[in-house]
Amino acid sequence: MTAAADQPTSPVLAEAARRRTFAVISHPDAGKSTLTEALALHAEVIDSAGAVHGKSGRRGVTSDWMEMERKRGISITSAVLEFTYGDAVINLLDTPGHGDFSEDTYRVLAAVDAAVMLLDAAKGLEPQTLKLFDVCRSRGVPVLTFVNKWDRPGREALELLDEVEQRIGLRPMPVTWPVGFAGDLRGLVEVATGDFTRFRRTAGGATRAEAEHVPAERAAAEEGAAWSTAQDELALLTEIGAGFDEKDFLAGTATPVLFGAALSNIGVARLLDALVALAPGPGERDDVDGRPRPLDAPFSGFVFKVQAGMDPSHRDRMAFMRVCSGRFERGMVLTHAATGKPFxxxxxxxxxGQQRTTLDEAYPGDIVGLVNAGALRPGDTLHDGPRVEFPPIPSFAPEHFAVVRSADSGKHKQFRRGIDQLDGEGVVQVLRSDLRGDQAPVLAAVGPLQFEVATHRLESEFHAPVTLEPLGYSVARVTDAEGAATLQGQSEVEVFTRRSDGALLAVFAHPWRLESVRRRYPDLRLDAMPAGTVESAG
Incomplete structure (x- = not known):
């Protein structure tokens, strides 16, 4: 095949090839939101970054716009930042790191083509990082690794690479290498060329670090033992075959590794360049029947997130849609695959982040914000032309349950509207039963922080203060009408209808109670929720 034959043959394919859509994933406090903002800073789409000086004194960063995020110093909802960098169009998705919000992160990972796994130089692979990587692996999302905070005391570089390979089975392929141990970073070596770059930090990391390119001979003389150690480590990496292999990266068996310090903006520009050069552009996505959807097929996209309250002055609701095929034009009347109705x-x-601008067109890989999309839910497909539908985004198995009631009888309308809003966004799962009625729905969550977000939003956005009454359940399984009838009245068991999709959930006080019921009724339907979204990702 000739080189010309490999080139895009249509405007849609040409535009898709320019897109890079990726998420940043990590354990809490690894510096994810700081890195997100540093990437935007190096792309020159913001003038200065908000430095993070611990949670209590944190200035808000671009991607953390909710009041609770600013107060707590953690990301509790995903955010989208779209910008151009050179000829590339970047769709960067910042994700919550806390395990209580991993369902939101899972939805984001359904919408990206690659992920940046952020490691703390002192802590390495942490529990939530491992869980999120498992999700990437299950979805076939290739992963680049950025070892952050190398300007602070931490572990040895070779030790961290060995941990990545031993614990998650990814062969590390260093792209840059630190000169100087963690806490004494002298600069970074480009592994492929041996070029050395030294950085001069700016006050608080508010602007880009100044970079000085130093010839190898001068670096050896000026950096002394640190340079010699780095060269010895690079020689060892060459001996064990740690060179970059694109095929292995895209297959999910190897990961490019870069080092730096997001807060000081060191190594961030190189990471951005690596994402453009190495990360895959949009590819064909399988529809619900397993058929690949060509990029230049008529327009299609799926909703992976719904969010209200992004702008306190506008009580609108925005659906975030990943474009999968074709060209999107503002004003198109699309078909909502779930209902067949026009949209x-x-x-x-x-x-x-919180900022919005009118969008006239979009291509595969882009994220489109659709305002006042009250009919849309996460997982919905929109399309033009013949019907197409993408696989739904599974819900996580909840492990925490609480009855929610309005604390002010005069605010019941606001209370019901707020519950509907939270349910539609997937902030929590809302369950109902004939026994409890609509006055006292049950909130179900992966983690208790989701309850805090729900109650805060009900009070701040809908002026509907509530009370929560925890329920003593910890295990949920999907059942059917026959199972619901059998379980009716059983001790330490209750059956609810999930409002979002009508699924029947049987909840149990303890795992042993579930096993007891299974032994007594071996033919009863008690299905675990989809693999990769239950215990492994929660």
């Missing part, structure tokens, strides 16, 4: 796209926007 107008007059109010389409590009999103940069």
């Amino acid at each position: 107008a796209t007059k109010y389409a926007q590009a999103v940069f």
Whole structure:
């Protein structure tokens, strides 16, 4: 095949090839939101970054716009930042690191083509990082690794690489290498060329670090033992075959590794360049029947997130849609695959954190914000032309349950509207039963922080203060009508209907109670929720 034959043959394919859509994943406090903002800073789409000086004194970063995020100093909802970098169009998705919000992260990972796994130089692979990597592996999302905080005391570089290979089975392929141990970073070596770059930090990391390119001979003389150690380590990596292999990276068996310090903006520009050069562009996605959807097929996209309250002055609701095929044009009337009804796209926007701008067109890989999308839920497909539907995004198995009631009888309308909103966004799962009625729905969550977000939003956005009454359940399984009838009245068991999709959930006080019921009724339907979204990702 000739080189010309490999080139895009249509405007849609040409535009898709420019897109890089990726998420940043990590354990809490690894510096994820700081890195997100540093990437935007190096792309020159913001003038200065908000430095993070611990949670209590944190200035808000671009991707953390909710009031609770600013107060707590953690990301509790995913955010989208779209910008251009050179000829590339970047769709960067910041994700919550806390395990209580891993369902939101899972939805984001359904919408990206690659992920940046952020490691703390002192802590290495942490529990939530491992769980999120498992999700990437299950979805076939290739992973680049950025070892962060190398300007602080930490572990040895070779030790960290060995941990990545031993614990998650990814062969590390260093792209840059530190000169100087963690806490005494002298600069970074480009592994492929041997070029050395030294950095001069700026006050608080508010602007880009100044980079000085130093010839190898001068670096050897000026850095002394640190340079010699780095060269010995690089020689060892060459001996064990740690060179970059694109095929292994895209297959998910190896990971490019870069070092740096996001807070000081060191190594961030190189990471951005690596993402453009190495990360895959949009590819064909399988529809619900397993058929690949060509990029230049008529327009299709799926909703992976719904969010209200992004702008306190506007009580609108935005659905975030990943474009999968074709060209999107603002004003298109699309078909909502779940209902067959038309959906107008007059109010389409590009999103940069909390900021919005009108978007006229988009291509595969882009994220489109659809305003006032009350009919849309995470997992929904929109399309033009013949019907197409993408696989739904599974819900996690909840492990925490609480009855929620309005604390002010005069605010019941606001209370019901707020519950509907939270349910539609997937902030929590909302369950109902004939026994409890609509006055006292049950909130189900992966982690208790989701309850805190729900109650805060009910009070701040809907002016509907609530009370929560924890329920003593910890295990959920999907059942059917026959199972529901059998379980009716059983001790330490209750059956609810999930409002979002009508699924029947049987909840049990303890795992042993579940096993007891299974032994007594071996033919009863008690299905675990989809693999990769239950215990392994929660």
